[in-house]
Amino acid sequence: MLGAMLGEAWHAMGCNRMRTALTMLGMVIGVGSVVLMMAIGQGAQYAVAQTISTMGSNLYILISGSTNTSGVRTGSGFGPTLNVADAEAIAELDDISNVAPVHQGTQQLVYGAKNWSATVVGTTPAYLDARAWTLTSGYVFGESDVRSATRVALIGRTAAENLFEPNEDPLGKTIRIRQTPFVIIGTLGAKGQNLDGRDQDDTIIIPLTTAQRKVFGVPFAGSVRTVVLQASSAEAMPAVEKSVTALLRQRHRLREDMDNDFYIRNLAAAADSAAETTRVMSLLLGAIASVSLLVGGIGIMNIMLVSVTERTREIGIRMAIGARQKDILTQFLLEAIMISIAGCLIGLVLGISSALLINAITNMVIVISGGSVLVAFTVAAGVGVFFGFYPARKAAALDPIEALRYQ
Amino acid sequence: MPEAVIRVAGLGKSYVTAAGLFPALKGVDLTIRRGEFVAIMGPSGSGKSTFMNLLGCLDTPTMGDYYLVERNVAHMGSDELAILRNRTIGFVFQGFNLLPRMSLEDNVALPLVYSGIEREVRRAKGRQMLARVGLDGYAKSLPARISGGQQQRVAIARALINSPRLILADEPTGNLDSHTGEEIMALFGQLNDEGITIVLVTHEADIAAHAKRQVRFFDGHIVSDIINDSATLARKPASC
Structure with a gap:
């Protein structure tokens, strides 16, 4: 049954290629930017971690105290302490x-x-x-x-x-x-x-x-x-x-x-603050990119809503010949998921290739981790389901008689 | 006497409108037995469309009972009704209602999608049904490429694909010229001869003349129910 539904969804996508492509575009840009931003953020974190590791780890530096000669105080490091x-x-x-x-x-x-x-x-x-x-x-x-x-x-x-x-x-x-x-x-x-x-x-x-x-x-x-x-x-x-x-x-x-009469300084503290800065920066980049993913999801919802209205008569016909509400729901949900997964895959390819391109052109450190790719993919698929659900439910709730009369 | 395919008792339907409750169908009793060919007639607003929607399990009545093959469908849920529409009833519409971007074999086989039949089996059965209505060779065509009469044949093939007990046709010749309409009616007659129960709605007397029984609606009631003995004589042999 699911196989047949997948076929129907695939067919519907193929029927209106331009609309499908435009819907996917939102997803492509969303996923692409998430992947790219995460690659840049993680690259920056990696670069800072590299710099920190060249300083040596877990270091303290002891500095001798200052001197006080006739009221003239020297800075730290001058006293013979x-x-x-x-x-x-x-x-x-x-x-x-x-x-x-x-x-x-x-x-x-x-x-x-x-x-x-x-x-x-x-x-x-x-x-x-x-x-x-x-x-x-x-x-x-x-x-x-x-x-x-x-x-x-x-x-x-x-x-x-x-x-x-x-x-x-x-x-x-x-x-x-x-x-x-x-x-x-x-x-x-x-x-x-x-x-x-x-x-x-x-x-x-x-x-x-x-x-x-x-x-x-x-x-x-x-x-x-x-x-x-x-x-x-x-x-x-x-x-x-x-x-x-x-x-x-x-x-x-x-x-x-x-x-x-001496100072003890923790060199790790400086390193930690540098690492924290880049971590915040990559979080920020991720957050900005997530907004575009969200917008992509809303794009899917818009197009699916238009699609439901446009295909009201088709839904009526399908219901008249025996489609249950959950069949209609499944069909539209699958369409949304397929569009978002396809958009996701294209977005991944574009995001990764533009990250590699940036790396090749600017020598900026880029780190593409399996984790970030997986996160982007799962979130995008989730967005597809989430934003596909409302239009799909709307389609399934149509009254067959009204839907058949719809011109 | 053959068993009843349709038995309705005190069937009524009221719609909620801005002006209050509007009764479209006011308590109808009717029994249609296996092998019958019934034409439902009446002016617009007589309740015949409402009656058709109820017979087709597209709508639920507000009063009375409807036994489809001895099962009361008046209180069934939407999923059960969908299964009846899929397996027990075949629909033919005035406007053909084919899916425009789907090949004819896929259109014909569409009900099988909801019966959980595999794609290749569906297509084979779709082509078989197309052949039955005289359209073999058109399997890969799109609906827009064929004439209205041919489209209606495709719709009939779709209605037949799950071997239903009952075919419901709502003004099946309304969008066709009279000659093509005659051909479609001849096809219905042929199917009826094979033992399929057919109920069709029409307002044209010469179309209704093909049916063996004519039921006339007026103002939400059945006003006449006559046997049309001349039907079998008037029918020409199907030319397809």
Whole structure:
């Protein structure tokens, strides 16, 4: 019976191709825009997630406190309140996977006739683990290099591109930072921009001790401005923050009534807010696209209503030769569903292909997930049923005599 | 005596109008037996169309009982009535009422859609019925491509497809010229000879002359019910 009804619906669609096509158009545009908008939104989320992951996950940054000299207060990071021993003590705590004291600044790099200003990061090997930073060639300096302050360096891609010829391998070359020669023992993998838009690859990483003694110089031996620390998991972060704070207060012999002489900042918070922004944006895009889907559904309802009026006589004839109310209902409902599913499929194809086209032309990140396609499809089919039901019920409720008389 | 196909007792129908309740049919008693060929006549407003709609299960009476093949349909629901219209009654309309965008075989086979018959079986049966009314070879044509008389033959084929006990025809020759009308009436006569009960509404006396029995309506009542002995003699052999 359903097969016969499907045939009838198919036949009716074929009878008035222009009307069917116009009805479908609303659905095509609705589904197409939902798919496209979701692809763009998810693409943006993916791009932000990528950027965040280059920063390293579950990171805290400890910054030394400010100083107060004759009433002149410096900003944070200038007081000699954190030292390497603090970092080593923190590493002993639970749920800490990496601790790296960091001393960084901008310095002029010189190689042969070329020179270039880049961020010089003096740290320990744990820094690379915390930032999930890998090498493309060479090897990472070890703890022994940090202890003996060897003059070795890892070079980032942007710095390397500016100091060396394109076909030149930086590995084994000697560059100078403030007259001190450094041998490049590794090249860093590319990380791209961070959330501030700063190029993370414009960097040289050298042992902390070398940086402090040969490059920056420090007023108090062993003191550092910042310590990067990584919790073992996102869940452990609040506990880590508490235990690190307690440990440092104890080590710095701070009384109950005294403020912290250091700052602890959660880098995940910034990442979360960026992720939240894109999530809201993709929700917004989805919402706008859903409106067009709704309009498409209303289009189906309009055309079906017109169709019911136009085919009143046909409905009367069908009833006179034995169609029950539910047969008429089924026929019109099936027509609406077929139109919306067909429109849906065309919309999917158009949405996906325009997403791919945008991706090809603009390099915008596009993510087409099976989930979003499924959602668009189900919603569209649902819209077809929902908006097809009223006209179908109207058709089924017609009085056969009135319908037969209708001209 | 053959069994009654139609038996109505005190059948009445009133319509609600702005001026109050309007009785279109005021308590009619009539029995039509298997194999009869009845013409229902009367001026417009006499209640004959209302009576036809009730006989055709398109409408329900406001009083009285209607037994179609000994089943009282006066209180049936719309689904049951639809099944009766599909299986027990065949309709022929004045305006043919074919679906314009459907091939003739599909038009003829349309009632079978609602009997749950498969497409290929439907089409085969549709072509068989077309052949029976002399239109073999027209299976794939559209209604607009054939003449009015041919369209009415198609409509008759459609009415016959479920082997109904009863054919109801409402002014079947009203849209046809007199010659074609005669041909259609000859076809009805032939079907009646095969044992199908036929009830038709007409206001033309020469059409009614084909029927074996003439029932005349006036003002919601039956005013005459006569046997037409000359009918079988007047009938020409069907020329199709």
